[in-house]
Amino acid sequence: MAGCIRVQTEAFDPGVELDALARGDAGAGALVSFIGRVRDDGAHAPVLRLTLEHYPGMTEKALGAIVEQARARWELRDVVVIHRVGAMEPGEPIVLVAVASAHRAAAFAACEFIIDRLKTRAPFWKRERTSQGDRWVEARAGDAQAAERWERDAGLHRE
Amino acid sequence: MAGCIRVQTEAFDPGVELDALARGDAGAGALVSFIGRVRDDGAHAPVLRLTLEHYPGMTEKALGAIVEQARARWELRDVVVIHRVGAMEPGEPIVLVAVASAHRAAAFAACEFIIDRLKTRAPFWKRERTSQGDRWVEARAGDAQAAERWERDAGLHRE
Amino acid sequence: MIRVLYFARLREEVGTGEESLALPAGVHTVGALTARLRARGERWDEALGGRPMLVAVNQTLSASEGALADGDEIAYFPPVTGG
Amino acid sequence: MIRVLYFARLREEVGTGEESLALPAGVHTVGALTARLRARGERWDEALGGRPMLVAVNQTLSASEGALADGDEIAYFPPVTGG
Numbered sequence: 458m459a460g461c462i463r464v465q466t467e468a469f470d471p472g473v474e475l476d477a478l479a480r481g482d483a484g485a486g487a488l489v490s491f492i493g494r495v496r497d498d499g500a501h502a503p504v505l506r507l508t509l510e511h512y513p514g515m516t517e518k519a520l521g522a523i524v525e526q527a528r529a530r531w532e533l534r535d536v537v538v539i540h541r542v543g544a545m546e547p548g549e550p551i552v553l554v555a556v557a558s559a560h561r562a563a564a565f566a567a568c569e570f571i572i573d574r575l576k577t578r579a580p581f582w583k584r585e586r587t588s589q590g591d592r593w594v595e596a597r598a599g600d601a602q603a604a605e606r607w608e609r610d611a612g613l614h615r616e
Numbered sequence: 617m618a619g620c621i622r623v624q625t626e627a628f629d630p631g632v633e634l635d636a637l638a639r640g641d642a643g644a645g646a647l648v649s650f651i652g653r654v655r656d657d658g659a660h661a662p663v664l665r666l667t668l669e670h671y672p673g674m675t676e677k678a679l680g681a682i683v684e685q686a687r688a689r690w691e692l693r694d695v696v697v698i699h700r701v702g703a704m705e706p707g708e709p710i711v712l713v714a715v716a717s718a719h720r721a722a723a724f725a726a727c728e729f730i731i732d733r734l735k736t737r738a739p740f741w742k743r744e745r746t747s748q749g750d751r752w753v754e755a756r757a758g759d760a761q762a763a764e765r766w767e768r769d770a771g772l773h774r775e
Numbered sequence: 776m777i778r779v780l781y782f783a784r785l786r787e788e789v790g791t792g793e794e795s796l797a798l799p800a801g802v803h804t805v806g807a808l809t810a811r812l813r814a815r816g817e818r819w820d821e822a823l824g825g826r827p828m829l830v831a832v833n834q835t836l837s838a839s840e841g842a843l844a845d846g847d848e849i850a851y852f853p854p855v856t857g858g
Numbered sequence: 859m860i861r862v863l864y865f866a867r868l869r870e871e872v873g874t875g876e877e878s879l880a881l882p883a884g885v886h887t888v889g890a891l892t893a894r895l896r897a898r899g900e901r902w903d904e905a906l907g908g909r910p911m912l913v914a915v916n917q918t919l920s921a922s923e924g925a926l927a928d929g930d931e932i933a934y935f936p937p938v939t940g941g
Contacts, residue, residue, distance in 0.1 A: 472629065472630060472631010472632060472634055475631060475634070475649075476629075476630070480707075481707065483656035483663075484657065485655070486652060486653050487651075487652060487653075488652075489648070489650050489727075490647075491646070491647070491720060492646075493647075493720070494644065494647065496642065496645030497643065498643065498645075498718070503642075504642075510865060510866050511940070512917070512935065515914055515918075518917050518918070519917075540941075547642055548640065548642065551941070552941050559655070560758075561652070561728075562758075565650070565724065565727075565728045568724075569724045572720060575941050576939075576940065576941040577937075578919065578938070579940050579941075580865065580914070580933075580938055581938055581939065581941070582866035582867070582936065582938060593866060593867045593939075595939070596910070596936070596937035599721075603721065669783050670857070671780070671782055671831070671834070671850060674831055674850065677834050677835070699857060710857075711858050731858055734857060734858045735857065735858040736855065737836065737855070738855060738857050739831070739855055739857075740856065740857025741784070741852070741853065741855060741856050741857070742857065752856075753856045755853070755854035755856050760854075
């Protein structure tokens with residue numbers, strides 16, 4: 458079971474998704490979620506709008522592979538990954554990664570693993586519109602480092 | 617600012633709380649949450665009901681101290697901790713820890729820190745009702761180990 | 776006077792949730808108070824001895840060397856199991 | 859024939875999102891294809907050279923040594939910035 462993966466232009470409600478996660482599964486005591494919102498980092502002119510481009514087909518394949526890797530590494534009872542594409546406003550959720558497990562250590566590790574890999578392996582690109590024009594968001598060096606950590610920790614995090 | 621801490625008998629909706637977290641804060645791009653649900657671990661007779669006893673006064677004080685420690689350690693933009701007391705049914709949320717930050721590494725670390733410390737330092741006690749009678753839930757050795765990790769890592773996780 | 780509270784399994788075992796008493800002469804630490812309470816009889820000795828137990832003084836966790844003074848609130852309880 | 863896709867900043871820089879072409883004779887790897895595309899002119903050379911870039915073959919990330927065959931879908935794009 459690959460879990461639920463959705464790539465969509467429509468807005469989504471993280472609360473509804475979390476409520477549905479592992480619903481009725483009496484063994485799923487620990488739910489960890491990551492929500493990424495359209496952010497204004499204050500480093501440039503205020504962000505008016507964000508547009509997400511992606512690579513249809515590969516996006517779903519890449520997310521599916523990442524979720525499979527997480528499931529191979531930790532005992533997970535449910536996983537949902539939702540990523541928006543297209544245009545969105547500041548403050549709106551872009552991405553939700555939510556993981557249910559019997560134990561919280563596995564849920565935390567798997568959730569962080571999925572978002573770290575998504576940030577370096579899933580083909581999405583952000584374009585910001587500001588009062589000074591449009592610009593492609595540059596990849597952060599920290600994202601590559603965060604993803605590499607999971608390679609180094611391969612032995613440690615297996616549980 | 618200590619963040620929002622609530623200890624209550626009423627059920628809560630994690631989705632509503634997450635929606636309100638750091639709402640309108642353009643710099644809060646990363647939200648991490650932990651939800652603990654009434655769990656049936658399958659080790660005993662099925663759990664019919666869970667009752668949470670607590671130490672009024674100390675509970676709020678202990679949670680406030682834990683949130684302060686997290687805020688001293690990571691740059692957080694908002695924190696909410698909600699813990700239910702009294703009687704609840706299998707599958708219902710017991711606890712929500714939600715953290716907003718500019719960066720996901722800080723949000724993940726702070727959220728896990730808060731729930732790990734809560735599990736060893738906040739005065740709550742679970743009593744399970746099963747078809748075979750009532751029993752006090754025993755503390756898990758893993759919880760003490762998870763909490764100790766944050767003492768060891770004090771230098772590493774400061775960011 | 777001090778206020779002594781008992782929670783969860785300990786409350787059931789000692790048979791009370793709360794009591795007020797004069798700080799006994801010569802008792803200046805958590806450990807000394809615990810010893811006095813255990814000396815009340817077998818039920819108290821078993822409830823407050825043996826198994827892992829936490830103590831809070833004025834709502835802050837305390838070691839058995841923790842100092843006590845008149846007016847303090849002391850709480851005895853099992854390891855916590857919230858979250 | 860192979861299908862070559864370009865995304866985001868690279869798509870804007872090369873001026874197209876997609877093209878189909880015959881796999882050039884002697885081109886058996888990602889790196890060899892990239893060299894051929896860069897040789898198309900200054901715009902192509904700049905877009906596909908210099909800055910960090912990722913390549914996917916049949917929707918899986920590939921190193922420049924990755925093998926190519928007729929019918930493949932090759933995509934060029936900048937480091938990803940989703941999430």
